[in-house]
Amino acid sequence: MKVIFKRTLEETLKISSIIIVIAASALGGYILARNSGYSTVPAFQYYLNGILIRQHVVVFFLVNGAVLMTIVSSISSGLIAGEVHDGTLRILITKPNSRSTILMAKILGMITGCSILMFLGLIVLYISELVFGNFDGNIVNGLLHYLPAYIIYGYIVMFFFSSLGVLLSCVAKRKVIALLPLLVIVIMILGLPIIVRITMELSGNGGMASKVYAVDMNYHFGSMFRWCCDLFGGIHGTSNQLDITSILMNTFSRMTIDMDLTRSESSSSSLTVVNNAIPAIYILIVYLLLTCINYVSSFIIIRKKNV
Amino acid sequence: MSEYCIELNNVTKTFGKFTAVDNVNIKLEPGKVYGFVGPNGAGKSTTMAIIMGTLFPTKGSGKVFGHPLASPEALKVLGYSPEFTSFYSDMNCIEYLYYMATLAGLSSDEAIKRTNELLDQFDLKQHANRRVAKFSTGMKKKVSLAQAMIHRPKVLLLDEPTANLDPTSRQEILDTVRKMVEEEHLTVLISSHVLTELETIINHVIMIDHGHIILDAPIHEAQEKFKQGILMVDTSNNDQLLSELNGRYEYTIEEGNIRFATVEMEQLKKDIVSIVFNRQLTLNMLKEEVLSLDSLYKQIMEGEKSDEGNIQKNA
Numbered sequence: 001m002k003v004i005f006k007r008t009l010e011e012t013l014k015i016s017s018i019i020i021v022i023a024a025s026a027l028g029g030y031i032l033a034r035n036s037g038y039s040t041v042p043a044f045q046y047y048l049n050g051i052l053i054r055q056h057v058v059v060f061f062l063v064n065g066a067v068l069m070t071i072v073s074s075i076s077s078g079l080i081a082g083e084v085h086d087g088t089l090r091i092l093i094t095k096p097n098s099r100s101t102i103l104m105a106k107i108l109g110m111i112t113g114c115s116i117l118m119f120l121g122l123i124v125l126y127i128s129e130l131v132f133g134n135f136d137g138n139i140v141n142g143l144l145h146y147l148p149a150y151i152i153y154g155y156i157v158m159f160f161f162s163s164l165g166v167l168l169s170c171v172a173k174r175k176v177i178a179l180l181p182l183l184v185i186v187i188m189i190l191g192l193p194i195i196v197r198i199t200m201e202l203s204g205n206g207g208m209a210s211k212v213y214a215v216d217m218n219y220h221f222g223s224m225f226r227w228c229c230d231l232f233g234g235i236h237g238t239s240n241q242l243d244i245t246s247i248l249m250n251t252f253s254r255m256t257i258d259m260d261l262t263r264s265e266s267s268s269s270s271l272t273v274v275n276n277a278i279p280a281i282y283i284l285i286v287y288l289l290l291t292c293i294n295y296v297s298s299f300i301i302i303r304k305k306n307v
Numbered sequence: 308m309s310e311y312c313i314e315l316n317n318v319t320k321t322f323g324k325f326t327a328v329d330n331v332n333i334k335l336e337p338g339k340v341y342g343f344v345g346p347n348g349a350g351k352s353t354t355m356a357i358i359m360g361t362l363f364p365t366k367g368s369g370k371v372f373g374h375p376l377a378s379p380e381a382l383k384v385l386g387y388s389p390e391f392t393s394f395y396s397d398m399n400c401i402e403y404l405y406y407m408a409t410l411a412g413l414s415s416d417e418a419i420k421r422t423n424e425l426l427d428q429f430d431l432k433q434h435a436n437r438r439v440a441k442f443s444t445g446m447k448k449k450v451s452l453a454q455a456m457i458h459r460p461k462v463l464l465l466d467e468p469t470a471n472l473d474p475t476s477r478q479e480i481l482d483t484v485r486k487m488v489e490e491e492h493l494t495v496l497i498s499s500h501v502l503t504e505l506e507t508i509i510n511h512v513i514m515i516d517h518g519h520i521i522l523d524a525p526i527h528e529a530q531e532k533f534k535q536g537i538l539m540v541d542t543s544n545n546d547q548l549l550s551e552l553n554g555r556y557e558y559t560i561e562e563g564n565i566r567f568a569t570v571e572m573e574q575l576k577k578d579i580v581s582i583v584f585n586r587q588l589t590l591n592m593l594k595e596e597v598l599s600l601d602s603l604y605k606q607i608m609e610g611e612k613s614d615e616g617n618i619q620k621n622a
Contacts (some may be wrong), residue, residue: 003409087393091454093357095410096382307361 001097001105008106011111012075016121024067025121029248033135048142049237055129055143056060056207056235057248060225063121063189064154072114072158075183076165078175085174090307099302103166107295111163118154120146128247149228156224160287163294170301173198194220194248213277219227220283222249227280239272251275254275312384312462312494318367320353320518327353328365329518331336335462335496337370340488342509343498344528344604348520351498352390356465358496359387371462383412386460389406392451394439401426401435404453411458425453427563429483445476456491463487469504477504483594484508502600514607522607529603536595537606538567540579543589551582552610564592568606 032054059065083089093099126147131142160181168178193216205293213219226249229235233253235245246252253275313335320328328350335341345352356362358369360377371381396402401422405544405587407416426432429449434442439450450467455463468484481504488489488495488508496513503510511531514522522529541564542548549558549565556569569575576593582589596602 003406086395087391088363088395090389091387091392091407092410093361093383094382094387096412096458097410098380099380100505227518304363306363 001100004097004102004105005074005109005112008109009113011115012110016095017071019089020071021067021117021121023064023122023125023154027128028062029125029260031257032125033129033131033133033164034060045236046238046241050241051135051139052142052146053237053241053245055125055146056225056229057244058224059122059126059150060154060249061190063125064118064150065187067121068114068118068154068157069161069189070183071117072110072161072267073165073179073186075110075114076162077169077172077178077182079110080169081172081178082169082175084172084307093307095249099305100299102147102300103170105301107162107231110149111158114162115155117159118151121302122150122154131226136137143303146229146232148307149232152231153225153228159291161276163291163298166298167301170298188217190218193250194231197215197250198247203237216250218248219250219275219277220287222251222279223275223278223283224287225249226251226274227284230280242272246272248276313371313496314356314370315369316367317353318354318357318364318369318585320350320362321365326518328357328364328485331515331518332475333513333520333523335401335494337461337494338510339511340495340497342502342505342512342600343496343515344500344502344505344512344600345498346608349449350514351515352409352466353518354515355387355466355496355498356387358464358552359385360434363597369460374467378452383458384461386455386458386465388448388451388455388465388468390470392447392454394447394450394598396438396440398439399436400431400442402451403450404457405455408457412431413458421457421459425456428487429453431609437466445472447478448472448476448480449483451481451488453591455489458490462496465495467500469499469501473579477501481508502604506600514604516608536567536569536572537602538569538579539592539596540565540567540571541592541595542583543591544586548579548582548588549584551586552578566596 005019032051035054080089092102126144129135129143133139135143139163162184165182166179168181169175172178197218222245226235235242242252250273311334313333315331315333318328318331318333319326327348331350331354333354343354345351345542353362357364358371358376360382361545363377369376371378376381379463395406396405398451404422405418408421409415412419426435431453434446439447442450451491452465452468455465465484468480471577472480473527484497485508487493495508497505497509506526510520510526512524512526513520524532539561540548544562545563545565556571556575558565558567560566567575571594576610577591579593
């Protein structure tokens with residue numbers, strides 16, 4: 001159904017979406033480049049790890065986070081509900097095409113459009129980093145090394161959010177009703193758990209907050225992001241460097257250690273280790289299953305929907 | 308293959324506790340123009356939506372040229388213009404019709420050709436580059452009709468095509484429909500509240516009320532059937548005439564005239580002439596009513612209401 005695919009693709013690639021993606025990624029790249037300097041650099045790897053960790057955070061929170069999640073949510077939630085509300089779906093389904101074909105064409109158009117936006121976001125991030133950062137070739141190679149990991153994670157985000165958006169869109173009569181739960185999920189991934197974690201940490205109950213893994217969507221997506229990075233070498237750094245990912249993504253945690261064992265002379269008696277409370281692969285499987293269930297349910301609903 | 312182009316068998320549609328269409332059976336023969344009439348909320352639009360596959364029946368089934376309702380094969384031969392057509396706010400007229408044509412399976416070249424044909428046919432050429440969403444109601448109806456015709460359907464379903472239009476636009480739309488029917492030999496199911504207008508187009512009438520089909524007959528047969536027994540009378544003293552008739556005939560007063568409804572027409576005429584002669588009354592009017600679709604509609608609906616009343620009384 002080329003014509004519906006094309007129209008959905010055009011709607012996805014609106015000027016406003018493109019501007020948002022470019023602006024956010026350029027800003028992310030600029031911030032990364034401006035904060036990459038160390039007054040004293042102990043080693044190349046230390047320097048590179050520091051930049052990489054911040055790059056991971058920018059990709060997780062901004063490029064493949066807030067921006068991609070919001071755009072995919074906005075487009076997928078309007079896919080059917082928008083046309084129901086505008087009244088255009090009634091005519092659309094009276095033309096000789098099966099409803100499944102219409103939905104499939106719309107989903108493919110949306111995924112293609114969102115893929116282009118995701119690639120655009122990552123490319124602009126890198127360009128911005130290189131333009132403002134003045135990095136040498138080895139650093140650039142190191143930064144580019146994780147691009148495939150970001151793409152894989154981007155697709156995980158895209159498919160999960162689009163499947164939920166499409167399902168809600170098939171049920172709701174207005175786009176906004178389908179969009180609201182998705183925005184709540186975005187907050188559950190990128191905002192609320194972090195605030196709760198920091199608040200409890202400050203009040204001395206940090207351990208408790210980070211143990212509610214089953215409902216901590218920040219941890220789920222953080223783990224899946226880490227899993228993608230692990231495919232291309234993993235996330236490395238010193239405890240201090242990794243602290244930011246512990247706070248913002250819950251992917252690492254501090255483990256108290258025996259000082260005799262490490263023969264550490266520093267005052268610190270803990271190590272930063274991967275937070276494997278729920279193995280990332282299990283989380284990934286559950287989210288992929290949910291994605292499949294959402295898509296299949298959407299097709300079942302649209303086939304019997306009274307318009 | 309079935310001799311009917313559309314068949315609905317025992318179709319019921321409920322929305323919660325409300326039954327919009329109740330056990331409806333409809334059979335449409337090819338090449339005829341069907342008028343689908345009934346009051347607001349009678350079930351006309353719901354029935355059309357079921358035929359078009361936008362609504363699914365709660366019970367019953369239907370076929371379009373032997374294909375199940377809502378199947379792509381059925382939709383290929385159906386054209387539909389809903390009562391309220393919504394348009395994409397970003398599309399102009401030519402883009403909208405081209406989009407509809409490609410949706411209907413026409414190749415790009417065919418779609419361009421067909422779009423141009425319809426722009427000409429519906430006199431929309433000079434508005435081709437304007438956004439449809441900003442068109443007047445009359446022009447929107449034309450675009451809606453054009454999109455229904457875009458894939459040269461065999462059956463056209465028009466839901467209130469003249470609703471909310473001024474008389475000139477109404478006439479224009481009806482002329483276009485008439486022309487289309489003549490040129491393309493279509494089967495048409497057309498619903499409208501302006502019944503007098505339908506009379507000039509349709510050759511079969513289907514009446515629906517409270518989700519039930521209450522009349523399904525060729526228009527001339529329906530008129531014949533219901534014409535019998537309607538006599539409009541006006542004399543110099545209608546009260547005296549009525550008292551002399553002593554309640555033997557049912558009547559209503561319409562604009563000062565007496566409207567008799569009876570099966571004993573010959574006897575009624577004799578009685579009236581006799582009273583007029585004996586009481587020295589002036590006979591201003593004695594007219595056997597030629598039944599218009601409008602009065603046929605009123606008569607049947609009044610019959611329905613009195614039947615309902617009787618049922619309620621008996622209950």
